Amino acid sequence: MKEELRSNGKPRLPPGQHIAKRFPILQKGSVVHLDRETYKLTLEGEIENPMTFTLQDLENLEDKEIVADIHCVTSWSKFNTKWGGISFSTLFKILNPKEVAHFVEFYCADEGFTTTVPIERLKADNAILALTYEGLPINNQHGGPVRPIIPDLYLYKSAKWVIKIMFLKEDRLGYWERGGYSNKADPWKEQRYSYHD
Numbered sequence: 001m002k003e004e005l006r007s008n009g010k011p012r013l014p015p016g017q018h019i020a021k022r023f024p025i026l027q028k029g030s031v032v033h034l035d036r037e038t039y040k041l042t043l044e045g046e047i048e049n050p051m052t053f054t055l056q057d058l059e060n061l062e063d064k065e066i067v068a069d070i071h072c073v074t075s076w077s078k079f080n081t082k083w084g085g086i087s088f089s090t091l092f093k094i095l096n097p098k099e100v101a102h103f104v105e106f107y108c109a110d111e112g113f114t115t116t117v118p119i120e121r122l123k124a125d126n127a128i129l130a131l132t133y134e135g136l137p138i139n140n141q142h143g144g145p146v147r148p149i150i151p152d153l154y155l156y157k158s159a160k161w162v163i164k165i166m167f168l169k170e171d172r173l174g175y176w177e178r179g180g181y182s183n184k185a186d187p188w189k190e191q192r193y194s195y196h197d
C-alpha cells in the first residue's frame, strides 16, 4: 500500500508508530466516572480572571471542531479522530493569562495525574478543550466529560478527566514525565523518553 503523505510531503505516520485498529483505552489506574451534573472545572494560577465552570457553562462556549491524528507513545496512532469543544483562544480571551504564564498544567480526577504543556502548544490551530468525540459527549473511557486534545504531542499530554487547569510561570513535570517519558513529547521528533530532553 502506498504510504500516506501530509501536505508538506512528509509521511503521515510519525516514526516508530503503527495504526491502531480500534481506539485503545489507556490510563495509569482505572477509568474514572465523573458526574456530569456536579462536574466543575477550575481555572487558576497566572490569569487575570480565575474562575470555575460547570459543564453547562463550557457547553455554552463550544465553538470548534477538529479532525486530528493522535499518537500514543506506546506506538499506536489513530487517524481522523473528530473532537468538538472550545478553542483555547476563546478560553484565553475569558481568562486573560498574565504575561508570565508560560505553562499550563492539567489536574485530573485520577488522583496524582497531572501533565504540563507550554502555553504556545495550546494556541495551535488543532488544539482543543474537548467535550465531544465523534459528535457525542466524550465517554468515561476516553476522559469525559472534559479533556484537552493536543494532537502535536504524544497523547499523554492530552489529559483525561480534567478538573483543574493551572497557569504557571515555570514548567512542572507530570505523572508520565516523572516516570521517564519525555516532557517535550513531539512524535515527529520521536521524543519518547526523558533522556531525549
Ligand SMILES: Nc1nc2c(c(=O)[nH]1)N[C@H]1C(S)=C(S)[C@@H](COP(=O)(O)O)O[C@H]1N2
Residues within 6 Å of the ligand: 023, 024, 025, 026, 027, 028, 029, 072, 073, 108, 109, 110, 113, 141, 142, 143, 155, 156, 157, 158, 159, 160, 161, 176
Ligand atoms: N487523567 C489521565 N489522563 C491521561 C492518562 C492518565 O493516566 N490519566 N494517560 C494518558 C495516556 S498515556 C494516553 S495514551 C491517553 C489515552 O487516551 P485514551 O484512553 O482516550 O485512548 O490518555 C492520556 N491521558
Ligand SMILES: [Mo]
Residues within 6 Å of the ligand: 026, 072, 073, 074, 155, 156
Ligand atoms: Mo500513552
